[in-house]
Amino acid sequence: MNYRHAFHAGNFADVLKHMVLVACLDHLLLKEAPVRYTDVFAGAGAYDLAGEEAGRSPEWQAGIAQVAALAAAEPATVPPLVTRWLAAMDAAGWEPGQSYPGSPMIASRLLRGGDSLRLCELNPREAAELEARMRGRRGLKIEVRDGWGGLRGLLPPPERRGLTLVDPPFEKPGEFARLVAALDDCVRLFAGGTAIFWHADKDPDATASYRRKLAASGVRLLAADLAVAAYGAVRGLTAAGVTILNPPFTLEPALRAALPWLAETLARAPGGGWRLERLSGSW
Numbered sequence: 001m002n003y004r005h006a007f008h009a010g011n012f013a014d015v016l017k018h019m020v021l022v023a024c025l026d027h028l029l030l031k032e033a034p035v036r037y038t039d040v041f042a043g044a045g046a047y048d049l050a051g052e053e054a055g056r057s058p059e060w061q062a063g064i065a066q067v068a069a070l071a072a073a074e075p076a077t078v079p080p081l082v083t084r085w086l087a088a089m090d091a092a093g094w095e096p097g098q099s100y101p102g103s104p105m106i107a108s109r110l111l112r113g114g115d116s117l118r119l120c121e122l123n124p125r126e127a128a129e130l131e132a133r134m135r136g137r138r139g140l141k142i143e144v145r146d147g148w149g150g151l152r153g154l155l156p157p158p159e160r161r162g163l164t165l166v167d168p169p170f171e172k173p174g175e176f177a178r179l180v181a182a183l184d185d186c187v188r189l190f191a192g193g194t195a196i197f198w199h200a201d202k203d204p205d206a207t208a209s210y211r212r213k214l215a216a217s218g219v220r221l222l223a224a225d226l227a228v229a230a231y232g233a234v235r236g237l238t239a240a241g242v243t244i245l246n247p248p249f250t251l252e253p254a255l256r257a258a259l260p261w262l263a264e265t266l267a268r269a270p271g272g273g274w275r276l277e278r279l280s281g282s283w
């Protein structure tokens with residue numbers, strides 16, 4: 001297991017994923033009843049942007065830094081979801097050139113004292129960093145274990161309200177098939193819960209086939225995609241997406257306003273763009 005998220009922290013794919021995370025949590029937190037946040041590929045909690053890994057490939061500069069710079073220069077043009085996300089990132093510890101908060105930290109800062117978090121991270125080094133960063137947080141349990149199997153142990157949460165993030169590294173073949181199985185677990189074990197499934201889009205045919213399999217589930221799914229260039233036009237990942245199970249009704253209009261702005265702001269070469277689609281289910 002060689003994947004280290006520090007190389008990619010704050011890139012365009014994190015921007016999309018963490019924006020959707022904030023939007024879904026904001027909606028859940030409108031009600032007073034406690035919620036559970038479950039993150040089965042939790043990572044290190046935050047990433048040192050001045051460190052060796054992020055320093056070698058500063059992907060955050062073409063991601064969150066671009067968004068933050070344009071938002072500061074032209075605030076009137078910024079879609080509300082982008083503004084809201086940047087505020088949540090500031091609260092979670094985003095410091096240009098210093099630190100980028102990961103999903104557990106972003107969630108932890110939004111959640112209230114009575115809410116709970118369950119995090120899985122398989123890499124012992126990342127897990128140790130995560131433990132150190134989250135120490136003292138009420139309602140938190142971290143397990144150093146396989147996240148795919150973790151879903152079955154953690155769902156449904158006792159609160160019966162919550163958000164699940166499934167954010168695998170996409171370093172091994174078979175991740176799309178595992179994501180389809182993860183959706184099945186979420187629907188079977190926690191049908192009413194909201195869940196976010198992230199994927200890297202390296203091959204349009206494989207991605208289309210994955211989305212067809214998700215759509216065949218018949219449950220309510222929203223798909224949001226962002227591409228910063230045509231496939232292969234620049235080094236590294238050029239496209240990524242999230243699929244949201246039981247999205248809050250506010251998410252689709254918020255993304256419809258944010259995605260075109262993001263695609264334009266984060267474009268690195270021609271051939272990028274965005275897509276937002278209801279995959280299946282009754283709306």
Ligand SMILES: C[S@@+](CC[C@H](N)C(=O)[O-])C[C@H]1O[C@@H](n2cnc3c(N)ncnc32)[C@H](O)[C@@H]1O
Pocket residue numbers: 001003005017039040041042043044045101102103104120121122123126145146147148167168169
């Ligand atoms: C994309 S990163 C997670 C980033 C994090 N969710 C965030 O948004 O800040 C994927 C993480 O999964 C971890 N990982 C890899 N295989 C795993 C597995 N089978 N179970 C749990 N964690 C795993 C990696 O060590 C890495 O930290």
